[in-house]
Amino acid sequence: xxxxxxxxxxxxxxxPETLDCCGGLNNVDYSKMDVTLMExxxxxxxxxxxxxxxxxxxxxxxxxxWNVVARWEYRTRQLSRLFGNPYLACYxxxxxxxxxxxxxxxxxxxxxxxxxRWGVMDRTDVFYAGIALMVxxxxxxxxxxxxxxxxxxxxGDYFGILMDEKVTGFPFNxxxxxxxxxxxxxxxxxxxxxxxxxxxxxxxIVAMAYKVAIRFEGVAGLSxxxxxxxxxxxREIRVESLLLHVKxxxxx
Numbered sequence: 001x002x003x004x005x006x007x008x009x010x011x012x013x014x015x016p017e018t019l020d021c022c023g024g025l026n027n028v029d030y031s032k033m034d035v036t037l038m039e040x041x042x043x044x045x046x047x048x049x050x051x052x053x054x055x056x057x058x059x060x061x062x063x064x065x066w067n068v069v070a071r072w073e074y075r076t077r078q079l080s081r082l083f084g085n086p087y088l089a090c091y092x093x094x095x096x097x098x099x100x101x102x103x104x105x106x107x108x109x110x111x112x113x114x115x116x117r118w119g120v121m122d123r124t125d126v127f128y129a130g131i132a133l134m135v136x137x138x139x140x141x142x143x144x145x146x147x148x149x150x151x152x153x154x155x156g157d158y159f160g161i162l163m164d165e166k167v168t169g170f171p172f173n174x175x176x177x178x179x180x181x182x183x184x185x186x187x188x189x190x191x192x193x194x195x196x197x198x199x200x201x202x203x204x205i206v207a208m209a210y211k212v213a214i215r216f217e218g219v220a221g222l223s224x225x226x227x228x229x230x231x232x233x234x235r236e237i238r239v240e241s242l243l244l245h246v247k248x249x250x251x252x
Contacts, residue, residue, distance in 0.1 A: 042197075045198045046115055046198075049114060049115060051110045051115075052111045052114075054107050055107040055108045055111040055202055056202070056205060058100075058103060058104040058107045059108070059209050060209055062100045063210060063213035063216075064213075065097075066100075067213055067216050067217060069093060070093070071158070073089065073158050073159060079092070080159060086161055087151070087159075087161065089159055090150075090151050090154060090155065090159045090161055091150070091151075091154075093155060094155075097154055101183075105187075108190075108199070108202050111198055112191065112194050112196040112198055112202075113194075115196065115197070116197070117194065117195040118196070121192065121195035121197070122195040126192050127192065127195075129192055130188075130192030130193035130194075131189065132189070133186070133188050133192065134186050134189035134190065134193070135189075136182075136185050136189075137181075137182040137184070137186035137188075139171075140171050140174075140178040140179070140181060140185065141178070141186070143170055144171055144178040144182065145179070147169060147170070147171070177214055180210040180213070180214065183210075184210060187199070187202065187206050188203045
C-alpha cells in the first residue's frame, strides 16, 4: 500500500475522525451496569398490594377518560345538547375531572402509607427537596389555572368555548404543559417527603400517562387546544361559525 493510500487526511487537515461514544450503543456491555440502587428500590415495593393496583388504575384512567370524553364532545356535541349549553357541559366535565384527580391523589397517598419507607430517602435534604418540588408544582398548577380560567383549564375549547389568543405568558413560557408537569412535581415531592419508593414508581407512571395524553392530544404537531386558542389558526379552520352557533344557542 502506498503512502498516499495510507494517508486518509489531506495535507494540513489533522482533525481526527469523529467516533461514536462507546463505539455505538450496540457495543455497550449492559451486564456491567450497576443496578444495585434500582434493585434495592424495587425490593421495597409490593406489586401485589391492592392499594398499589388501585392507584395505578386511577393514574392511567384519568387522562384517558378526559381525553376520550373531550374528543367525543368535540365531534358530536352530545354533552352540550344534554346540558343545554356548552358552558354547563364544560363545568360538569371539569368537576368530574377534579373529583377523579382527588381520588387519584387519595389512592396514591394510601398506597404510599401502606408500603415501606426507604432508609436511603429518609434524610433531611431529601425531605426539603420534596417540599421545594411541591412548592414548584403548586406554583405551576395555580398559575396555569389563573392564566386559563376554569373553562380554559378543563377542556373548554373542545366545547367551542375559545380564548381570543394562545396564552404565552407564565407558566406557558416555561413549559407547554404546566398543569401536567406541576402535578407530576407535586407527586414526586410527596414521595420524597414520605421517603416512599412506591411513591417514586407511581410518580413515574403519572409522568408516562401524561406523556401519552400529550401525544394523544397532538394534531399534526400542534395540540388541538393550541390550535383553537390561536385566533389566526381559528380563522383558517373556520371555527367562527361554531362561535356564532354557540352565541345563538345561549341567547335562545
